[in-house]
Amino acid sequence: SHIRVIDLTRVRSGPTAVRQLADWGADVIKVEAPESVEPDGALGASRHTSDFQNLHRNKRSITLNLKKSEAIDILMKLVEKSDVVVENFRPDVKKRLGIDYDTLKKRNPRIILASISGFGQDGPYAKRPGFDQIAQGMGGLMSITGEPGKGPMRVGIPVADLTAGLFCAMGIQTALLEREKSGLGQWVNTSLLQAQIFMLDFQASRWLCDNNVAGQAGNNHPTSVPTGVFKTSDGSINLAVAGETIWRRFAEAVDKGDWLEMEEFKDAKNRLKNRDYLNSLIEELTVTKSSNEWVEKLEKVGVPCGPINSIDKVFDDPQVKHLGIAQSVDTIPFGKTELVGQPFNLSRTPSSLKQRPPEKGEQNSDVLNELGFSDKELNDLKNQNII
Numbered sequence: 001s002h003i004r005v006i007d008l009t010r011v012r013s014g015p016t017a018v019r020q021l022a023d024w025g026a027d028v029i030k031v032e033a034p035e036s037v038e039p040d041g042a043l044g045a046s047r048h049t050s051d052f053q054n055l056h057r058n059k060r061s062i063t064l065n066l067k068k069s070e071a072i073d074i075l076m077k078l079v080e081k082s083d084v085v086v087e088n089f090r091p092d093v094k095k096r097l098g099i100d101y102d103t104l105k106k107r108n109p110r111i112i113l114a115s116i117s118g119f120g121q122d123g124p125y126a127k128r129p130g131f132d133q134i135a136q137g138m139g140g141l142m143s144i145t146g147e148p149g150k151g152p153m154r155v156g157i158p159v160a161d162l163t164a165g166l167f168c169a170m171g172i173q174t175a176l177l178e179r180e181k182s183g184l185g186q187w188v189n190t191s192l193l194q195a196q197i198f199m200l201d202f203q204a205s206r207w208l209c210d211n212n213v214a215g216q217a218g219n220n221h222p223t224s225v226p227t228g229v230f231k232t233s234d235g236s237i238n239l240a241v242a243g244e245t246i247w248r249r250f251a252e253a254v255d256k257g258d259w260l261e262m263e264e265f266k267d268a269k270n271r272l273k274n275r276d277y278l279n280s281l282i283e284e285l286t287v288t289k290s291s292n293e294w295v296e297k298l299e300k301v302g303v304p305c306g307p308i309n310s311i312d313k314v315f316d317d318p319q320v321k322h323l324g325i326a327q328s329v330d331t332i333p334f335g336k337t338e339l340v341g342q343p344f345n346l347s348r349t350p351s352s353l354k355q356r357p358p359e360k361g362e363q364n365s366d367v368l369n370e371l372g373f374s375d376k377e378l379n380d381l382k383n384q385n386i387i
Helices: 013-022 050-055 069-080 091-097 101-107 132-138 159-182 192-200 202-210 243-253 257-261 268-273 275-286 291-300 311-316 318-323 364-370 375-383
Strands: 004-007 027-032 060-063 084-087 112-117 187-191 227-232 235-240 305-307 326-331 335-340
Touching (some): 004 069, 013 084, 013 112, 050 335, 060 364, 084 159, 101 112, 112 159, 132 159, 132 192, 159 187, 187 192, 192 202, 235 291
Parallel strands (some): 004 027, 027 060
Antiparallel strands (some): 235 305
């Protein structure tokens, strides 16, 4: 609650970063272009949609036409009283508007500027526009997603956007911690491409350390066998039979102790080599019972498994309900509804959805009055198309 954040972001990666601060009580001021300059939905992000509502809760909104010098002056007054500025413009836009880090720190040496771009703030691709699916492709993810031989496949969520936003939030929090020691802000920046490559994780290290180029494995785990999707009498389940102990438990649980003696399956290396054969034998068994029957049977003996839920079933799951990740909030377009809350808990200072997503410029008067502007000055700014 002692941190003020100026939110200049748009679309998804930037709002994702800011949401991590807003949900924990930061005073977030979302700066948007006036309706006359940029109508609702102009960037494909209409305000009264579930997506916008989920991204922009716990914020206040003001409008500033940043193409006008008077609006930049107002922004700088805010910078002087704030801790963090977050933006995801193309790298050259900051300099053109006069809100780059070198300029901001002259007005407030404690300010932290956080920037998200498609490919980095400099370098040969710096000026390219960044989109999630482009980063998924360039960052290697699509080459390891999908079934072998069927071509590249995107992931079903904007994973590069989302992780870039989360890493940006982590960078901001790291800079805030460091500022407690130095008293100074700094420039935090990340990109969709960096985030996507980081998320390759062990698939990246397989190349960097072993010169092993991973390919597509479909629903199979790249190295752990048998781990994947298996049909049941009423759908499919996931099995994750990793390591010798769980392999033994699994074989005994399905009354196939003879598999433990077979040369083809005697160790992890052989099971990987003979994966298709083993998977076919397992599926001959799994199709004889329902998903729930298999999950109940295998969980009892400590074999990791689970149903494959559609999204409606995810939120109907008793454990998901117990975790309370779907949280109630009042909104303008949907009335009382639920949005996705934070995925981690703090025992003493929990996150909360306290404030509905704002209408555009809803807090113009509140914020600008805090900066010392009179009601007459507000009317003049509005008439001049500055706010």
